[in-house]
Structure formats: structure tokens, C-alpha cells
Amino acid sequence: MPSHLSADRPAPQPPERHAVDALISRTRRLRGDVDAVRRDTALIDEEDAQMRWQRALCDLAVHHLDDLGTHLGQLREGLPPEPPQTPEQPTDSSALDASDETPDRSEPGSLIGRVGSAEWNLLTDEVTWSEELFEIFGRSPEMGPLSLDELPSVLLPEDQPLLTAMVTDCLVDGRPIDGEFRILRTDGRMRTLHMMGEPVLDADGCTASMWAVLRDVSELRRSQQAVRTNHDSLRRRQHRAQTEHRMAVELQETVLPPWRDSLRLPSQGVGALDVAAHYLPSRSSSLIGGDWYDALELPDGRTVLTVGDLTGHGIRATSAMAMLLGALRGMAVAGIEPGALMGHLNQLLESSVQPALGSAVCCRFEPSTGVLTWAQAGHPAPLLFRDGKGRPLLPPDGVLLGATSGVAYEQDEVHLLPGDVLVLHTDGLNRHGRRDAGPDALLALAPRFAQARTARECVRTVVTEFGDTERLDDACVLVARIRAQGTAAHA
Structure with missing residues (x-):
């Protein structure tokens, strides 16, 4: 060329x-x-x-x-060597090294054949294509190269005006060619080519030919x-x-309840509960799950305490949690016992359009007698702290919510004394997200709970101990402290 x-x-x-x-x-x-x-x-x-x-x-x-x-x-x-005039193979070591370092054209993915050159002579109408360009176009050398008039015929119709404009600008105005177009090869495959070229001028400054390099x-x-x-x-x-x-x-x-400080339930009478709660997010703030806590004063003066956790994260889990918590509040106000209430929640989850599994604990406290009636559904038992020591309550039978149909949930009773601290939590509170870690870390806080004057102070102790823990799941903790007559809560 x-x-x-x-x-x-x-x-x-x-x-x-x-x-x-x-x-x-x-x-x-x-x-x-x-x-x-x-x-x-x-x-x-x-x-x-x-x-x-x-x-x-x-x-x-x-x-x-x-x-x-x-x-x-x-x-x-540099420039390719002249083809040998004899069939003898070169024995020069440099030639052998060069051939070893040159990728095989038949190798899949090889870039040899992706770049070719062409020249169209306007004076003689001679067209010269490199061997690589024939491979790019999927055209055998016997068919000969395409002239500038024939070249648009292999382009997609919508790309033909672009090529025509580039060639015209090059030949008439002397502008360099730099553009892309798509061709349809004879084998039916479509390829995208990038074309760069310039006009070649004769001694009088007129366009004699056009050269181009086309790259697949x-x-x-x-x-x-x-x-x-x-x-x-x-x-x-x-x-x-x-x-x-x-x-x-x-x-x-x-x-979730909007209160942030200690809450006195019921607001009047003796033996009331001093209640505080806190939500602890996981190490990934995007994992907003279906954990909940709630404390509700019933019309008859009793108090319902509950925490729970639904499987999953995101809007689906939180919307299911909202549905379940709303149903729980309604049934508690209607006077349904904790065990029966768990059974209704199980039926609700089972019949939901978007089924899920959940665990929960529901406690109902009678301030006049100090009796706590509670039931659980596959959930960690509440922890009772008294006189500087703590222990989990012995749980009544209860399977996960949504796990099976027609199951009955038992309930149990425990008598609470003034100064007792009751801790309800979800299992995401365990260290490192281990569901088998048990309540030992919480039970170890018993001496500090004994010194606390309010439920809020107890919650702060839990947050201090567990707030920086790398949990794999979010968690909730609710603390209820039995107040003696005449005592006051301090935030």
C-alpha cells in the first residue's frame, strides 16, 4: 500500500x-x-x-x-517482510522467535484478523485489501475487494448514510475518516467496524486515493x-x-412505640411496671428486619408486654411485622389469653398471602396480684432478675409462628415481686449473631440491674454491653421493672 x-x-x-x-x-x-x-x-x-x-x-x-x-x-x-520467493522455510533464529510470539490466526479470540487495511485508488479504480480485511468481512480473496461504491451494500441500512458521509468528506473536503458502522457478513454474522483513514494527495494537492485501517x-x-x-x-x-x-x-x-424514656404502666395504682425498650440494628444498617417490642395498657388496668421477630428483612418483613403487631394489640385489648393469642397469630401467618416464620413472646401482668401470665412461640424465654441474680423462666410449649397449623400454645404463670426486673429480647441480641449463644451474657448483667433505679438504666446497660457487637441480625430488648408503691421512675 x-x-x-x-x-x-x-x-x-x-x-x-x-x-x-x-x-x-x-x-x-x-x-x-x-x-x-x-x-x-x-x-x-x-x-x-x-x-x-x-x-x-x-x-x-x-x-x-x-x-x-x-x-x-x-x-x-515494523513493516511486514516481503513474502519468500521460494517454498523454503526460514532457518534464522530471529525469524523463528518472531513466529513463536505471533498469535495463531486460527486461535479462538485471536486479534489477528481484527485489524485490516485498504486503499482505493481514484485514478486507476484499483482497490487493495489486506488479507486480514478479507477475514474481517468474511469474504474470500477470490471474490475480490469491494469498491467504494460497493462497500455500503454490506452495511446495515441505517449505517449506510454514515459511511457515505465519511467517504464524501474525505474525498471532497480532505477530512480524515474516523467512525464506526456495522456490516452483515456473508455467513450472516453482524460485526462492528471502526474505520480510520485519510486522503492521499498527488503532487498537485489533489486526492489521488484513500487509505483506511478497519478494526473489528x-x-x-x-x-x-x-x-x-x-x-x-x-x-x-x-x-x-x-x-x-x-x-x-x-x-x-x-x-413501634414512640416512647424513649421509662414508661409507667398502668399510669395509676400500685405494683405498676416501669418499662423501657430499645431497638439495636445489625452491623449492616440495610438489614431492617421484622423485630418488634411493645407495651400496652389494657382497659382493665393490666399490661401486655411482647417482643417478637419475623424472618426476612426489608419492607416485606416490616410490613408483615406491622400486620402481626396490629393483630396482637387488637386481640390483647379484646381480652384473649396469651396462649390462645399465640394460636391466632400462628393461624394469621399461615394464611397470609406472603407466608413467613416468626417467634414471639407475650406476657400479661396483673399489677394488683403481681401475677405474670405468658406464652411463647419458639422464642427465647424472658429473663427474671431478683436480688442480684438472674434466670430464664421455664418456657411453656410453643412452636414457631407459621410453622404448622392447628397447634395449641400453652401458657404459664409466675409471681413477680417489687424490685424484680424482667427482660424480654429477640435472639439477634446474642453475641456475633449466634442463636446458640444463650442468655449467659445477659444474665451476667444481674449485679448491674440490681443497682439500677429504673428500667431505662437497665436498657442503657444492655446497649452499652451489646451496642457495639457485630450482630448478623437486628435485635430488640424490653425491660420491665416491678415498682413498689410510692416509688417514682427516673429517665
Whole structure:
């Protein structure tokens, strides 16, 4: 192909071979490192948008490095040697080394054949295509190259005006060509080509021919599109997660009791409860779950205490929690016993459109007698602290809510004394999220509970002990302290 350089422009000197060799070696090492990362992302969860995006970025980086390695190899070799006149194979060691370092054209994914050149001579109508360009177009050399008039025929119809405009600007106005278009090969495959070229001027400054380099960028563009698609999908997923998290937080704050300081229940009479509670989020603030706590004064002066936990996280869990807590409050006001109340909640979860599993404990306290009636559904038993010592209450029978139908829940009674502290909690409070950790860490707080004057002080002790723990799940704690007649609560 004739040079497009004008006579008054000095030809560029080839770069030092050892410098290019160093660049090639560094590119190969980097390509190997990126390919190792890409292999690590090969077996991923297709539902994970972030992992899909990371894999697409790795694929794109590999394509770029492949192209860079090919271009550096061409830079090192310079102009291709003249074809041998005899069938004898070269024995020069440098020639053998060069052939070893040149990728096999038949190798899958090889970039040889992705770059080709062409020249269209306007004076003789001669068209010259490189061998690689025939491969790019899927056209046999016997068919001959395409003229500038024939070239648009292999383009997609919507891309033909773009090519025509680029060629016209080059031949008429002398503008360089730099654009992309899509072709439909004879084998039915569509490829995306990037074309760069310039007019070649004769001695009088007129356009004598047009040369161009065409590069098959199909895989590169597919990788770029995969990156954009997965990135957009990841952003949409993140936005949706943020929206759902905000809705879950707002729903949780709306449903759970708004009181922050100690609460006296009932507000009048002797033997009242001093109640305080706190919600402890997990180490990931996005895991807003279905935990709840509640303290409700009934019309007859008794008090209902409850904590519970539904499986799952997000708006689905918090909405189910709101439904369940609303039903619990209604049945408690209606006077339903704790055991029967657990049975109704189990039936409600089982018949829900979105079934879930849950655990709960429900306690009803009679201030005039000090009797606590309670039932549980697969939930940690309340802890009773008295005289500086603590113990879990012996739980009556009760399975998880929503686990099975037609099950009966037992209830039990315990007599509470003035100064007793009752702690209800969800199992997410256990250290490191271990459900088998047991209540030992809470029971160890017995001496500090004995010194506390209010339920709020007890809650602060729990938060101090467990607030910085890396929990895998969120948690709730509710503390009820039996007040003697004439004592007052302090926040």
C-alpha cells in the first residue's frame, strides 16, 4: 500500500526494540493478572448485579489489553517482510522467535484478523485489501475487494448514510475518516467496524486515493455494552434497595412505640411496671428486619408486654411485622389469653398471602396480684432478675409462628415481686449473631440491674454491653421493672 505521507513530512523513526519488548512483557503480565481475576468471577450468582458488573469490567479490560498487545507487537515488527520467493522455510533464529510470539490466526479470540487495511485508488479504480480485511468481512480473496461504491451494500441500512458521509468528506473536503458502522457478513454474522483513514494527495494537492485501517471492535463494543448494562442494573438495584430501606425504617418507626424514656404502666395504682425498650440494628444498617417490642395498657388496668421477630428483612418483613403487631394489640385489648393469642397469630401467618416464620413472646401482668401470665412461640424465654441474680423462666410449649397449623400454645404463670426486673429480647441480641449463644451474657448483667433505679438504666446497660457487637441480625430488648408503691421512675 503506498504511503500516505507527503514528501515534505519526515518519516517517523521506529522505536527502540528493547523498549517495545519491555512494554509487551508488562502488558502480558497485566493481561494474565486481569484474566486470573476474570476466572474468579466466572462462576457467580447471576442474580448478583454487582458481580455481573465486575465480570463485565474484567472482560472489557481483557479486550483492551489484547488489543494493546497486538498493536505493540505490530509496532515492534515494523513493516511486514516481503513474502519468500521460494517454498523454503526460514532457518534464522530471529525469524523463528518472531513466529513463536505471533498469535495463531486460527486461535479462538485471536486479534489477528481484527485489524485490516485498504486503499482505493481514484485514478486507476484499483482497490487493495489486506488479507486480514478479507477475514474481517468474511469474504474470500477470490471474490475480490469491494469498491467504494460497493462497500455500503454490506452495511446495515441505517449505517449506510454514515459511511457515505465519511467517504464524501474525505474525498471532497480532505477530512480524515474516523467512525464506526456495522456490516452483515456473508455467513450472516453482524460485526462492528471502526474505520480510520485519510486522503492521499498527488503532487498537485489533489486526492489521488484513500487509505483506511478497519478494526473489528465487535467484542470490545459488546463488552462495553455489558459494562453499561450491568452498571445501570446495579444502580437501579441500589436505588431500589435504598428506597425499600427508607420505607422499612419509616414503617418500623411508625409501628413501634414512640416512647424513649421509662414508661409507667398502668399510669395509676400500685405494683405498676416501669418499662423501657430499645431497638439495636445489625452491623449492616440495610438489614431492617421484622423485630418488634411493645407495651400496652389494657382497659382493665393490666399490661401486655411482647417482643417478637419475623424472618426476612426489608419492607416485606416490616410490613408483615406491622400486620402481626396490629393483630396482637387488637386481640390483647379484646381480652384473649396469651396462649390462645399465640394460636391466632400462628393461624394469621399461615394464611397470609406472603407466608413467613416468626417467634414471639407475650406476657400479661396483673399489677394488683403481681401475677405474670405468658406464652411463647419458639422464642427465647424472658429473663427474671431478683436480688442480684438472674434466670430464664421455664418456657411453656410453643412452636414457631407459621410453622404448622392447628397447634395449641400453652401458657404459664409466675409471681413477680417489687424490685424484680424482667427482660424480654429477640435472639439477634446474642453475641456475633449466634442463636446458640444463650442468655449467659445477659444474665451476667444481674449485679448491674440490681443497682439500677429504673428500667431505662437497665436498657442503657444492655446497649452499652451489646451496642457495639457485630450482630448478623437486628435485635430488640424490653425491660420491665416491678415498682413498689410510692416509688417514682427516673429517665
